[in-house]
Amino acid sequence: MKNNRKLLIIVVTVLLVIVAACGNLINPLNESTDKESKNDKSTQKSGADSSNKDDIEKASGSDHTTEKVDMSQRDASETKESTKEKYLQKWEETKNKVEEMRKNPVDDTTFALKKVEGDAYELLDDMLNEIYGVLEKQLNKEEMNQLRKEQREWLINRENIAKKESLKYEGGTLEPYEYVRTINNLTEKRCFELVENYMK
Numbered sequence: 001m002k003n004n005r006k007l008l009i010i011v012v013t014v015l016l017v018i019v020a021a022c023g024n025l026i027n028p029l030n031e032s033t034d035k036e037s038k039n040d041k042s043t044q045k046s047g048a049d050s051s052n053k054d055d056i057e058k059a060s061g062s063d064h065t066t067e068k069v070d071m072s073q074r075d076a077s078e079t080k081e082s083t084k085e086k087y088l089q090k091w092e093e094t095k096n097k098v099e100e101m102r103k104n105p106v107d108d109t110t111f112a113l114k115k116v117e118g119d120a121y122e123l124l125d126d127m128l129n130e131i132y133g134v135l136e137k138q139l140n141k142e143e144m145n146q147l148r149k150e151q152r153e154w155l156i157n158r159e160n161i162a163k164k165e166s167l168k169y170e171g172g173t174l175e176p177y178e179y180v181r182t183i184n185n186l187t188e189k190r191c192f193e194l195v196e197n198y199m200k
Contacts, residue, residue, distance in 0.1 A: 083134065083138075083199060083200070084195060084199040084200060087131060087134065087195045087199055088192075088195055088196070090127065090130075091127065091188075091191050091192055091195055094123055094124065094127050094188075094191070095188055097123060098120045098123060098124065098184065098188065101116050101119060101120055102116055102120070110173045110174060110177060113177055114176065114177050114180070117177060117180040117181050117184060118180065120184045121180055121183065121184055121187075124184050124187040124188055124191065125187065127187075127191050128187055128190060128191050128194075131191055131194050131195055131199070132151070132194070134199065135147060135194060135198050135199060138198075138199065138200050139198065143198075147198060154190060158183060158186045158187070158190075159183075161182060161186060162178075162179045162180075162182040162183045162186070163179065165178055165179070165182040166178040166179035166182065
């Protein structure tokens with residue numbers, strides 16, 4: 001019976017990860033298409049604007065190339081800062097949404113509590129995958145390799161802690177609930193750590 005429960009938990013976890021991964025594959029494709037069309041429009045506008053600016057600079061005889069370089073560096077750092085701020089805000093919103101779901105289950109049955117934690121798992125796992133995707137773009141190769149190693153160790157540790165916590169209810173209906181709730185709590189903390197410590 002214990003083996004069946006463990007197998008069921010593993011199968012459900014794997015399915016949730018696969019579903020989350022499939023969702024993440026679709027969104028980046030849509031985002032890149034939207035970005036490309038926006039870039040095309042902004043390129044057309046900036047092309048016209050820059051030719052006007054070049055004409056004015058030629059007429060005045062001034063050279064603002066160093067100012068342009070400084071401005072582009074400043075814009076890049078502001079974008080990175082705003083990415084971190086954006087994800088800290090997203091983390092806070094997700095955390096609040098999970099807390100709200102936990103405060104207001106459909107009823108007090110174990111089934112309803114498990115449903116809440118299942119929904120929370122999807123939210124938090126999606127958030128973790130999204131943050132990890134951003135970090136893959138921001139970090140250099142060496143930093144990303146170090147993060148991958150750390151992330152693998154964290155996943156193993158998360159599973160071990162969740163198993164240990166769920167064994168408090170071994171054989172009871174709350175055992176799988178406690179397992180997923182612990183996974184969710186640790187994932188929420190990990191999302192914050194990744195944004196705070198790695199995101200630029």
